[in-house]
Amino acid sequence: MEIDPFIFRLSIFILSIFVGYYVVWSVTPSLHTPLMSVTNAISSVIIVGAIIAALANNESNFFSLSSSFGYLAITLAAVNIFGGFLVTQRMLAMYKKKKKEKK
Amino acid sequence: MSANLSAIFYLISGVLFILALRGLSSPETSRQGNFFGIIGMIIAITVTFLSVGNFSIGFLYVFVFLLIGGAIGSFIAFKIPMTAMPELVAGFHSLVGLAAVFVAISAFINPEAFNLGVPGNIKLASLIEMSIGGAVGAITFSGSIIAFLKLQGIMSGAPITFKGQHLLNAIILISIVVLTYLLCASQSSSLFWILIGVSFLIGFLLIIPIGGADMPVVISMLNSYSGWAAAGIGFTLENTALIITGALVGSSGAILSYIMCKGMNRSFFNVILGGFGATEQASSNQNKEKRPVKSGNADDAAFLMKNASSVIIVPGYGMAVAQAQHALREMVDTLKKNDIKVSYAIHPVAGRMPGHMNVLLAEANVPYDEVFELEEINNDFANADVAFVIGANDVTNPVAKTDPQSPIYGMPVLDVEKCKSVLFVKRSLSPGYAGIDNDLFYKENTLMLFADAKKMTEDITKNL
Numbered sequence: 001m002e003i004d005p006f007i008f009r010l011s012i013f014i015l016s017i018f019v020g021y022y023v024v025w026s027v028t029p030s031l032h033t034p035l036m037s038v039t040n041a042i043s044s045v046i047i048v049g050a051i052i053a054a055l056a057n058n059e060s061n062f063f064s065l066s067s068s069f070g071y072l073a074i075t076l077a078a079v080n081i082f083g084g085f086l087v088t089q090r091m092l093a094m095y096k097k098k099k100k101e102k103k
Numbered sequence: 104m105s106a107n108l109s110a111i112f113y114l115i116s117g118v119l120f121i122l123a124l125r126g127l128s129s130p131e132t133s134r135q136g137n138f139f140g141i142i143g144m145i146i147a148i149t150v151t152f153l154s155v156g157n158f159s160i161g162f163l164y165v166f167v168f169l170l171i172g173g174a175i176g177s178f179i180a181f182k183i184p185m186t187a188m189p190e191l192v193a194g195f196h197s198l199v200g201l202a203a204v205f206v207a208i209s210a211f212i213n214p215e216a217f218n219l220g221v222p223g224n225i226k227l228a229s230l231i232e233m234s235i236g237g238a239v240g241a242i243t244f245s246g247s248i249i250a251f252l253k254l255q256g257i258m259s260g261a262p263i264t265f266k267g268q269h270l271l272n273a274i275i276l277i278s279i280v281v282l283t284y285l286l287c288a289s290q291s292s293s294l295f296w297i298l299i300g301v302s303f304l305i306g307f308l309l310i311i312p313i314g315g316a317d318m319p320v321v322i323s324m325l326n327s328y329s330g331w332a333a334a335g336i337g338f339t340l341e342n343t344a345l346i347i348t349g350a351l352v353g354s355s356g357a358i359l360s361y362i363m364c365k366g367m368n369r370s371f372f373n374v375i376l377g378g379f380g381a382t383e384q385a386s387s388n389q390n391k392e393k394r395p396v397k398s399g400n401a402d403d404a405a406f407l408m409k410n411a412s413s414v415i416i417v418p419g420y421g422m423a424v425a426q427a428q429h430a431l432r433e434m435v436d437t438l439k440k441n442d443i444k445v446s447y448a449i450h451p452v453a454g455r456m457p458g459h460m461n462v463l464l465a466e467a468n469v470p471y472d473e474v475f476e477l478e479e480i481n482n483d484f485a486n487a488d489v490a491f492v493i494g495a496n497d498v499t500n501p502v503a504k505t506d507p508q509s510p511i512y513g514m515p516v517l518d519v520e521k522c523k524s525v526l527f528v529k530r531s532l533s534p535g536y537a538g539i540d541n542d543l544f545y546k547e548n549t550l551m552l553f554a555d556a557k558k559m560t561e562d563i564t565k566n567l
Contacts, residue, residue: 006228009338009346016350019121024355027127029451029476030465032359032458033188034137035127036326039352040195042120042140043333046202047169048113048151049217049340053209054165055155056216066213067161071168073205076198078172079179081144084195086180088137091188094465095130 034091041084047077109154110343112146117347119143124351130471147344185466186423189322189455190254196325197247200306203240203332204299207233210339211295217340223290229339230290234283236335237295238302243328245306250321253310254455260315268312275305313374316420316497318455319363320374327356359457366451366477368503368514396532396544398551401562404526407550409567411488413444415480417517418460419453421494421529425556428467431493434564435469441567446483447474448517450498481518490522492543493556496529500541509539525549528559 027035054070061067119139126136152162183191210233214220219229252258279301286294313321334349364371408414416435422428435445447469453460464474484490492499499519502509519525520543527549534540543549552559 005341006338009341009343012343013334013338013346013350016117016121016347017354020124020351020354021358023121023124023351024358027124028129029362030449030458030461030471030474031127031130031133032362033192033456033462034133035124035355035458036192036322036359036456037188037195038123038127038137038140039326039330039355040192040199042123042144042348043199043329043352044202045116045120045144045147045344045348046199046206046333046336048147048342048345049206049210049336050202051148051151051165052155052216052340053206053213054168055159055161056213064213066209066216069205069209069212071164073202073209074165074168075172075175076202076205078169079176080172080195080198080202081176082173083176083180083191085137085141085144086177087183087188087191088140089134090180091185091462091465092130092133092137094185094462094468095133095471 031092031095034088037084037088037091041081041088044077044080044084047074047081050074050077104150104153104156106154109150112150113342113344114347116143116147116150116344119146120344120348120351124355143344185462186426188462189318189459190251192456193247193251193254193322193325196322196329197244197251199329200240200243200245200247200325200332203329203336204237204244206336207237207240207339208295208299210336211237211292219339222292225290227287230287231283232335232338234286234295234298236332236337236339237299238279238283239328239335240332241299241302242306242309243325243332245303246310246321246328247306247325249307249310250318250325253315254318260318262314263311268308272305272308275301275308279305309375315455316452317367317374319452319457319459320360320367320371322456323356323359323363324375325356327353327360330354330356363452363457366515368511394545396551397549398553399526400552401554401559402566403550404552404559405563405566407524407526408438408443408489408491408563409441411443411523413446413483413487414438414489414491415484415487415519415522416445416447417490417492417495417499417519418447418449418464419493419495419498420455420459421496421556423454423459423463423494425494427493427557427560428463428469430557430560430564432464432467432469434560434567437564437567445473446480448477448480448484449474450477450495450517451515453495453498477515477517484518485521488523490519490525491528492519492525493528493560496534496541497539499543500539502539502542505542511539519543520546520548523548526552528552528554528556530555 050073123140126132282298330352337345503511503514503516
């Protein structure tokens with residue numbers, strides 16, 4: 001009997017929860033704010049769905065209803081991706097500078 | 104690009120996201136971690152473009168919208184003051200939630216694009232997945248909007264409660280499940296829209312009863328939700344990168360919520376069901392009798408600190424409100440010049456989000472090896488000469504250790520009272536968020552400094 005591909009995805013999902021669990025416990029509490037902003041940025045990988053939605057149109061109608069929702073989602077996710085990674089970078093740079101100056 | 108090849112690339116970007124979080128285990132590796140995250144994102148987006156392979160005008164539009172969003176995001180990221188981090192994160196969560204809703208909607212309208220069947224006959228599993236993704240996304244969106252408004256001060260931070268609230272929420276949550284079931288049975292698009300609408304509503308209702316100082320839990324929880332929404336969409340799109348990321352973010356947010364709840368010694372449900380103030384009012388009224396406090400000025404404080412050999416600083420949300428972190432660091436610099444040992448003690452729930460104080464101190468150029476967590480530093484208070492409490496309150500209240508009747512009994516607190524003397528910067532004697540009096544105010548060795556945190560800190564520096 002063949003296994004439904006859904007089961008494979010479910011396996012990935014469950015195992016990733018465990019990976020996430022252990023990885024996040026090892027995050028130092030002083031970096032919890034950057035953790036939130038970076039998780040924000042990476043969860044915006046949802047943009048891949050938005051891109052597929054936006055590009056799934058025929059040549060005559062680039063702004064069909066479903067494509068338009070795709071474009072909107074792209075814009076929102078892009079705000080998050082750029083904003084999330086850059087603000088994380090900005091915060092982490094502050095932590096780094098200190099160490100250099102003082103040690 | 105073949106489906107298998109792109110699946111492998113999505114897996115790679117998922118792994119890079121894991122490394123991005125892993126990097127945050129120490130400040131030294133964190134920047135590299137963030138870099139991995141960026142690479143992972145670039146891979147995911149590029150692979151999506153290549154696998155769609157439709158380089159029509161539509162591609163150009165996608166690019167334009169990507170750049171518009173990117174420009175807005177970059178602008179915000181560079182402009183935002185560090186004190187506004189909690190609002191920013193809440194705002195970003197709402198965008199992830201809304202993006203998830205939009206993707207779910209467009210998958211519902213045009214399932215062919217995602218190989219999910221045709222409108223009116225979408226694969227059952229996909230329909231369930233997109234309902235979950237859409238509903239959780241909608242809850243994340245509206246919940247985060249409320250959190251944002253409360254943090255921004257546009258909406259009062261006080262809990263908004265009304266009779267039958269829990270019952271109403273329970274009914275709505277059940278109706279979401281029922282709607283999902285009916286939607287799967289009928290494939291009706293109007294049911295889909297109702298489901299999304301009801302989910303927006305429950306997001307609002309779930310967050311309005313939660314008070315301002317519980318925001319660390321709320322933000323973490325919404326962080327978690329945004330992850331689960333992404334995972335739901337990931338299952339719909341059969342996309343590994345999204346599934347992995349969703350699971351990572353979901354568990355990350357859940358862990359942070361747990362840490363925050365533990366920091367307040369409250370159960371998760373206690374926070375979610377809201378109304379901290381409501382039940383605790385009684386106990387705050389008992390302590391109404393006037394007790395004498397010693398109050399002083401900047402001069403007295405400067406004198407005490409000058410004669411100390413070690414000082415521990417306890418910052419709290421008040422420091423963020425007064426934007427006092429820079430003034431504080433200048434004061435500490437002066438103290439250090441006088442050979443006084445200074446360290447910072449941070450309670451897990453100080454501020455409005457996990458790690459809030461750490462970021463502000465980092466912004467003010469405080470080296471992170473001088474900043475300690477509660478467990479690391481709590482024993483040092485007994486040996487320190489002066490504790491300088493700036494903008495914190497409930498997290499220093501010794502009542503949490505002594506009075507089993509107190510609503511905060513059992514909450515881990517900083518043992519500030521063990522210091523030889525305590526300087527407490529505060530605007531008035533008003534109780535903190537938990538609505539209870541702080542015994543620390545009336546201790547023999549406490550000197551109250553009634554002033555704005557920033558102004559007081561600057562005055563002390565002048566007097567040192």
